[in-house]
Amino acid sequence: MLRYIIRRLLQMVLAFFGTTLIVYYMMFQASGDPIQALAGEKPVNEAVRAKLTAEYHLDEPFLVRYWYYVKGLLTGDLGNSLSGGRPIAEVLAERWPTTANLALYAFIFVVILGVGAGVIAGIRRGGIFDNTTLLLTLVVIGIPSFVLGLTLQLGLGVKAGIFPVTYMEERDGQFGLILPGFILGSLALATAVRLTRTSVAENLRADYVRTAKAKGLAKRRITIVHVLRNSLIPVVTFLGIEIGNLMGGAIITEGIFNVQGVGFELKKAIDIEDGPMVVSIVSILVVIYLLANLLVDILYAVLDPRIRYE
Amino acid sequence: MSNHLLEVDNLHIEFRTRDGVAKVINGVSYHLDPGETLAVLGESGSGKSVTAQAIMGILDMPPGVITNGEIRYEGRNLLTMPEEERRRLRGKEIAMIFQDALSALNPVYSVGFQISETLRRNEGVAKDVAMKRAVELMDLVKIPAAKDRLKNYPHEFSGGMRQRVMIAMSLAQNPKVLIADEPTTALDVTVQAQIMDLLAELRRELDMGLILITHDLGVVADVADRIAVMYAGRIVEHADVHSIYAKPAHPYTQGLLDSIPRLDSKGHELSTIKGLPPNLLRPPSGCAFHPRCPMAQQVCQEKVPPSLNLGGGRTSACLFAEEILHG
C-alpha cells in the first residue's frame, strides 16, 4: 500500500512539473513577445512593460523564470492582476467559496441521479428504463454544455420563470445555484450513468455472483453487498477525477449565469485580456485536478484490496 | 422409485438465443445416494455443467428454458418449488463449487467473511461464532495457519489454497449433496490430486453425496463410484466405474479411454477423437455422435439411439451397444 502511494506521489510530482511547464511555456514562450501575450491586443506602455518584466523576471533565462513561477504557485504568491492590480491570490480566495458551492450542487446531482440511474439501468439491462436512460445520456453528452446551459436558461428561466436567469447571491441564495449546478454536472452525470450501468451489468455476470447464488443468499443481498460493492469501485474513481474537472467546467456555467466564482473570473480575465490572471487560474485548476487524481488513486487502493499488495 | 437422495428425471433444457434454439439437454436422467460419488463426464458443451446449474437453480433463464423433466431432492420436485423455499435449500442441502476459484470468489471480501457469510445471513449465527466456525472449516480443508489467514483476500492465496477456501465455504451449512464443477481444471497436476483426495475424504467423513463434473476421465478413476458420460446433451453411457474401465459400452467412452495416457501403453501413439463436438443449434440427424464415430453405419444417421439397459444399472445409448460389449 505504502509503495503504491509513494509511486503515485512520484508520478504526480512528475505530472505537476510537466503540466505547469506546458502551461507556462504556452503562455510565455510560444509567442515572440510574452508581454504582448499577457496584455492581449491592447497597446502596452513602457511602465506596464517594465512592471511585467520585473514581476515575471522576463529578463532571465526561461528555466529560471519557470522556477519563479512554480515557486509562486507553491507559496501562493501569484502576482498581481493586470486590471486593478490586486493580488491574484486575494481575488481567488474571494471567488473560491462560490465555485466550491456550485460544484457541490453539481456533485450531488451526479452522485444521486447519475449513480442511482446507472445502478437501476444496469440491473434492468435491456429494459425500457435502461434504453431510455442510455439515449438520454447520449443526448446530454452530445449537446455542448454551453448550448445546454443557454437553452435551459431560456426555457426554465426566461420563459417559464422557474429559476433565476442570472444569479445574484443576496437575492437568490442557494436556490439560484440549482440550475447552474445541474448544468455544470450534466456531462459528468451522463457519463456516471453509463459507467455505473456498464460496471453493474458486468459484475452481475461475474462468476462470484453465481457463487453467491449457489450459496443460497437472497437476491437483495447479492445485489447490494456483492455486486454494488464491486461495481462502484470504478465509479468512485471517476467521481473523484470529476471533482477536478467540474472546477474547470465552471468557466462556462458561471459565465452564462453570472455566478461570481473562479470560472467567472477566468472568463472575465479572458475578455479583458488579463494574462497573469488567466495563467494563474488555469495553473491552479490544473493542480486541483492533479490532486483530485492522487486522492482517487489512494481511495482506489482502499476500495480494492487487489491494489494494496501490488 | 423416488427413494434416491437426488434424482434428475428426463430433463430437457433449451437455450433460446438470437441465432436460434439450441437443445442443450435432451432427456438427461441420473440419481445420487448419500455417501456416493457420481462422476459426470463429457467435453465442454456436452451439457454436464448446465445440468448441475439446473439442479442448483442458478441457470441463467433466459436464455435457458427448462422444457421438460423433474429434479427431485428427497422426493420433492425442485423445479415446481417456490423460489424462496428453493433458495433455502441452496448451500444448506445442496452446495456447489466451481472451476476457477479466483473469479468465483468475491475479490473485495476476506475469505473469512465469505466462508461465514451464509452462517450469519441464513442461519443467524453471531459474528464471532461464525468466524470460529470459519476457522474450523478452513482447518477441515487443511489450510495451514487458518486463523491467521481469515482476514486475507482471495488473491493472496495460491490456486490450490483458493480452491480449498471455496470447498470450506460450500461446507459451511453441512450440505448433503456437493456438486463439484471441474474443481481441479485450473490447477497444477500435483495440486489436482491433493484436491481430489480432499474431496474424497470429506465425502467419506461427512457422508455427502458428491457429483463430480469433469472432462478428464483420468481424475475420476480413484474417486468415483459411478460414471455418467454425456455427449450433446444426452447421457450416452452410465455404469459403475469398474465396468466402464473394464469395457466401455459406447464408442464415445471408448474414444475417451483411448485418449488417456497409460503407463502400460508407453510408446503407443495416443489416439484422439476426431472432429469437434456438434453445434447444438443444428445437431446432426440420428445419433449426435455419428459424424465422429468410427463404427457409424447408415442407420446411425437415421435413428436416435434409445438408452439400452444392459443390466446391473448399466445403460448405453448406442445402437450397437451389445456388439461392442460382447463382440
Next chain:
Amino acid sequence: MSDFETVAATENHAATPGPAGEPGAPGQPDNTSKVRSLAGDAWHDLRRKPIFIISSLIILVMVVMAAFPTLFTSADPRSCELGRSMKGPSGDAIFGYNLQGCDVFARTVHGASTSIQVGLYSTILAGVLAVVIGMLAGFYGGILDAILARIIDIILGIPLLLAAIVALKGAGKGEGYWGPLLLIVFILGIFGWTTAARIVRSSVISAKQQDYVHAAKMLGASNSRIMVRHILPNAMAPVIVVLTIALGAFITAEATLSFLGVGLQDPIISWGKDISEAAKRVRDNAVPMLVPSTFLSLTVLSFIMLGDAVREAFDPRLR
C-alpha cells in the same frame, strides 16, 4: 470537460474486437450454419439500428452543407445590414436576421464548413499522433513505453478546454482564414490524441501476442512491415470508434472556445461565436441563438451516437 475523454473512459476497456469469427466447424455434416465474421455481424446489426441510420444521414447532410453551402441558401452570410437587425422570419430569410442584421440561416449553413473542417482536421492530426505513438509504445514496450505513458499522463493532466485557452492566449490569433483555423486544429490535435493512443497501445499489445504475428516474425518480416501490415489493421477498429466520438468532441471544443471568445473570429463563421452573440439578446429574439445551437448539437450528437452505435455493434459482450 471534453466529452470524448469521459465517454471513452467509460468504455476504454471495451471495444477490443477479437480476431475475425471462426469458420464453420469442420467435420460437420450440415454447414448451412455458417458463423458470420465479427465485422459482418456488426454491419448486419448496424444496418437495422435507427440510431445508426439517423446519425449517418445527419452527418451526410452536414458534410454536404459544409462542402456546398450554396445548395442550401443563396443568401450571403457576410452581407449584414443593421437596418434589419433582429427582424423575424420572412420569405427572404426563414429564420430572420441577427443583431447585426445578417441572415441567421445563411450564417448557420456556412458555419457547418468551419465545424466540420475543424473536427475533421483535428481528428486526423490526433489520429495520426495516436496511431504512431500508441503503436511505438505498444510494439517496443520497455523504456519507450514508460516515457510515452508519462507524457500521456502529463497531457491528460491538463483539461482540454483549459489547455486550449492558455495556448490560444499565448499563441496569438493567426493570420487570415487559415491561420486561426489551423491554430485551433493544431491545439486540439496536440491535446486530444492521448485517449486514442492508449487504446491503440493496448490493442497493439494484444495483437502482438497473436500467432500470426509470431509467424510473420519468424518468416523474417521487418518490424515496420509487421506493424503496418499485420498489427495495424487489427488495432484500427476500436481506435476508429474513439476517433469518431473525438470528432464530435473537437467540434464541441472549437464551438466552446469561440463561445468564450478565445476561438475563431470574424470573418470565419463559427456557430459558437454566433451563439455567444445571440445569447446576449436572447430576451428579444431567441431564434438567432436556437438555430445554430440546434445545428451544432445535431452534428456533435450524430458523431457521438455513430461512434457509440459502432462500438456497441463491435463489442460482442454487450449483445
